[in-house]
Amino acid sequence: MRISEAATISGLSADTIRYYEKSGLVPAIKRGPDRLRRFSPENIEWLTLLYWLRKTGMPMKEMRRFAELYRQGASSIPERKAVLLRHEVRLRERRADLDQCSKVLAYKIETYKKIEGDLS
Amino acid sequence: MRISEAATISGLSADTIRYYEKSGLVPAIKRGPDRLRRFSPENIEWLTLLYWLRKTGMPMKEMRRFAELYRQGASSIPERKAVLLRHEVRLRERRADLDQCSKVLAYKIETYKKIEGDLS
């Protein structure tokens, strides 16, 4: 599978995939005889995971660490699990932020409504 | 109130407040005779709102538009309300992203557990 398809499926853009490769977030993408990248199903699964981690706020530094563990193979599984569990904590924090913002917005919208009422 | 206190209360850093002022996101912060910024309660409330909007993903461009409406006074209240309602939509999308990511993580953690079980 080539880069445009990999982009469509993983959710990342082709540019971002190349950037991630350069930055060491993606291990060893093979090239065809035409020197174009060929993505294996495992590559795609990895990219998709990166897509979700990034989208929900994992910094690249931590993703780099995660990628390094991935390259080390099965022996790093417990540590990789720990990384994902820590990310779960971050997701909870983000949900709390969204909820808090919802409250602020509801309050603001309410006061706007009152002002509109007063004006009319 | 001076900038460090404004930062503590609003959630923004002093640097970010100055940056927002430069970028036109904060209308007219008064200066004292010492040329230092003096924040009114209204300034603080505005900064706090910006803090939450930014933290939950509103781009600066849209915040700039919002600030422009704010400067126009009460007549822009309906439009400002509309901006906040559109942001509510964004919050829902972000929640969906978090939920989706949670699912991906749960699946990954599960497969990691299986591999750990197989290895031991």
Next chain:
DNA sequence: TACGGGCCTGGAGTGGCTCCAGGTCAAGGA
């Protein structure tokens, strides 16, 4: 009067992309 602390400005640096110029290569059509 010397010093520390808080604030100021302007500008450089950073993270995480995103876009673009200029080039290669394979396939398809005239």
Next chain:
DNA sequence: TCCTTGACCTGGAGCCACTCCAGGCCCGTA
């Protein structure tokens, strides 16, 4: 056969939203 088209390549510039820092000013305290 040659030409065009289109997907991909690399290296590098540009962008957004900060963040940090140097070099200065002013005020209060020892």
